[in-house]
Amino acid sequence: MSNVADTQQQNHFQRAIEEIVGSGFIGVQLRVHDEQGEWVGSAGASELNGHTKPMTDGHHRIGSNTKTFVASLVLQLVGEGRLGLDDPIAGHLPEFGLDPRITVRMVLQHTSGVFNFTGEYFEDGTVVPGLPNPQLQGKEWLDNRFHAHRPEDLVRFALSKPARFEPGTDWSYANTNYVLARLLIERVTGRTVAEEMQRLIIGPLGLAGTIVPDGVEIPEPHAHGYYRYEDETVDDVTRHDLSWISSGGDMISTTRDLQTFISALLGGRLLPALLLAEMLTPHPKVGYGLGVFVQDGPDGGKIITHNGGTAGHAALMYSTPDGRTTLTAALNYVDDAAMTLAVPFQQATQRLVAEVFGGKAESAR
Numbered sequence: 001m002s003n004v005a006d007t008q009q010q011n012h013f014q015r016a017i018e019e020i021v022g023s024g025f026i027g028v029q030l031r032v033h034d035e036q037g038e039w040v041g042s043a044g045a046s047e048l049n050g051h052t053k054p055m056t057d058g059h060h061r062i063g064s065n066t067k068t069f070v071a072s073l074v075l076q077l078v079g080e081g082r083l084g085l086d087d088p089i090a091g092h093l094p095e096f097g098l099d100p101r102i103t104v105r106m107v108l109q110h111t112s113g114v115f116n117f118t119g120e121y122f123e124d125g126t127v128v129p130g131l132p133n134p135q136l137q138g139k140e141w142l143d144n145r146f147h148a149h150r151p152e153d154l155v156r157f158a159l160s161k162p163a164r165f166e167p168g169t170d171w172s173y174a175n176t177n178y179v180l181a182r183l184l185i186e187r188v189t190g191r192t193v194a195e196e197m198q199r200l201i202i203g204p205l206g207l208a209g210t211i212v213p214d215g216v217e218i219p220e221p222h223a224h225g226y227y228r229y230e231d232e233t234v235d236d237v238t239r240h241d242l243s244w245i246s247s248g249g250d251m252i253s254t255t256r257d258l259q260t261f262i263s264a265l266l267g268g269r270l271l272p273a274l275l276l277a278e279m280l281t282p283h284p285k286v287g288y289g290l291g292v293f294v295q296d297g298p299d300g301g302k303i304i305t306h307n308g309g310t311a312g313h314a315a316l317m318y319s320t321p322d323g324r325t326t327l328t329a330a331l332n333y334v335d336d337a338a339m340t341l342a343v344p345f346q347q348a349t350q351r352l353v354a355e356v357f358g359g360k361a362e363s364a365r
Helices: 007-023 063-079 104-109 138-143 151-159 174-190 191-203 256-268 274-279 340-358
Strands: 027-034 037-044 226-228 234-236 292-297 301-304 308-310 314-319 326-332 334-336
Touching: 007 027, 007 037, 007 340, 027 256, 037 326, 063 104, 063 191, 063 256, 063 274, 063 308, 063 314, 104 174, 151 174, 191 256, 256 314, 256 326, 301 340, 314 340, 326 340
Parallel strands: 226 334
Antiparallel strands: 027 037, 027 326, 226 234, 292 301, 301 314, 308 314, 314 326
């Protein structure tokens, strides 16, 4: 791509996010950064039927991008000698009766086989529901969205269900893995995940807009997220308790902080080289490392990414493997159980990645 200081390229970015809004999203915030500079813009509105554009660095719920933060934190604790990547997790959390073959690495890479407490989707189209969430039990989730959940209870529910496969024999994305990671962090440190996140990531990187929430609030300024159930009534669900997903996707951040974080992580500022290499070693089935996807870029190189979406908010986080060229974005929209915007979301993401990383993706470490 042309560098972000290029006026023509900046116009392409603005048109791209306007097209995303045109495909059904309410608003978009986009931040593109490379060695030549930075472009920041927004399109659409911060509220449904509103006229005010989203703040270019407003707070938003980042969904499963939380997993990259949590994986980085676990790996930092490995670097401190608090635990080993191939430790059986049952040795640290004996009260759950976990399969002794499940290791810390398997939890971070989604190869543990534990049931996904938000529901299991199988290749043949079969769905096994889990605890109430926006995609599988919309009305029940909506009515109870201010209810607080204990992470231990999420894990116990998951472990009451049959494992999807034997530990280490396959790959399947499960939010349960990252709730286990949360409990592991708290067990080996004696501190909350929020405190450890502040000590090792948020504080050192100066991520002023990033928090592990405790309750239903999201700091101002922020765009609004919405949920539509079958009766076509649209509810503002910006305020809700993310403990239903816990460290599978509960964090709040900004596009600026996501850019700082992914750039620092891949630039080697958070992890020793050997642990960063472990993080970026993908599973052959889907290209998932430890808390990140390692994907083919538009030019045949590699891109490191994790995206997330939850109840009307979504976040994008992409980078070259060296952290020098990044794309971070926040979207607000009307969510529903049918995931109506799933295809437009994928198309919009592909368009943005092509715009930013064409000619920029590099060989992975």
